[in-house]
Amino acid sequence: MKEKIQQFLESDLLEQYLLETTGPEESARVERYIAMYPEVRDSYLELQENLEAYAKLHAVRAPEGLRERILQRVRNERAGRRRFMRYAVAASIAALFFAGASFWFYNQNQNLQVENDLVNNKIRVLEADMKEQLEDVRNQFIVLNNPGTRKFMVNGNQKARELKAIAYVNPVKKLSYINVRKLPNLPEDKDYQMWAEVNGEMVNLGVIRNYEDKDKLMALPYGEKGLSYITIEPKGGNTTPSVQNIVADFSY
Structure with a gap:
């Protein structure tokens, strides 16, 4: 029985269960072992405390001011659209300048689209970087806490x-x-x-x-x-x- 418990502890099922990556059958097995065996329950509680401490120590923060910059970009785009509508009304009245105004508005809209794409790309890069950092933190936690290391x-x-x-x-x-x-x-x-x-x-x-x-x-x-x-x-x-x-x- 001790050998069976030791093999279970040396696997990474406890870590996966804590990180919510186990399937239904694996989760049921982990919960059964925690309920039945005190040494498994003690290891689970210790890992839980270590994970909370490790997550706080390596918490990943978004760059300062990113949220404000994104909100300001959205406000600017909305203001740009309102300006676009006002100019469009004026252009319809001043038919003589319609062709030139339409070309100018087209360029403005293209510039806004380019800026919007740049913001979206930066957000995607940031999300990917944060995901990579979190994955690295998860792997470090497993390596430092698994008995098989x-x-x-x-x-x-x-x-x-x-x-x-x-x-x-x-x-x-x-x-x-x-x-x-x-x-x-x-x-x-x-x-x-x-x-x-x-x-x-x-x-x-x-x-x-x-x-x-x-x-x-x-x-x-x-x-x-x-x-x-x-x-x-x-x-x-x-x-x-x-x-x-x-x-x-x-x-x-």
């Missing part, structure tokens, strides 16, 4: 003895993250850069620096045989890793 301590070599990092790998959800806790100082013309070799393919993960937020996680591409490096590169990063300048590496 493996943790690896990463230390620098002789070139960067003070380098400290922690890697988290969850084979159930196929998610990998790294938390770079400390990086030794570098000359101003140098940067640290993260790389990942997954299934024989090298991936550039970009420049990394010391963060004020020591709990910040960087996503790693997941693979059955993953290998990550941290190298010292010229300022701004490099297109290929400088193998002779590897300061830390770990496999997962």
Whole structure:
């Protein structure tokens, strides 16, 4: 029975249930386990508290003033339409200028349409960005709280003895993250850069620096045989890793 409960806890059903992504049968199974087994109920309550705290910590706010700018754009469009109607009446009276006025109004309407499309595109980009950030927060929550997650301590070599990092790998959800806790100082013309070799393919993960937020996680591409490096590169990063300048590496 203990093995059965342990297998259940190591799955991600509790996390999915909390995030409301389970189907009816899975939800019923989770609720049955919560009611029957105290250790499952304790894990559920702990995950619930962690999720609430994590969501508050990583709450995504819309850019300042976005709502006001959108409302002002709508007001301007409505005012533009009212002006259009007044000018149209005037143009019907002044038939002599009708052709020129119609052309001007057409241009005005086209400009309004272009501006409206720009606003709509910005809103869509913002929504997609927020969705991506929320998905990343969800994945981080699963990795940090799932019992099946493996943790690896990463230390620098002789070139960067003070380098400290922690890697988290969850084979159930196929998610990998790294938390770079400390990086030794570098000359101003140098940067640290993260790389990942997954299934024989090298991936550039970009420049990394010391963060004020020591709990910040960087996503790693997941693979059955993953290998990550941290190298010292010229300022701004490099297109290929400088193998002779590897300061830390770990496999997962």
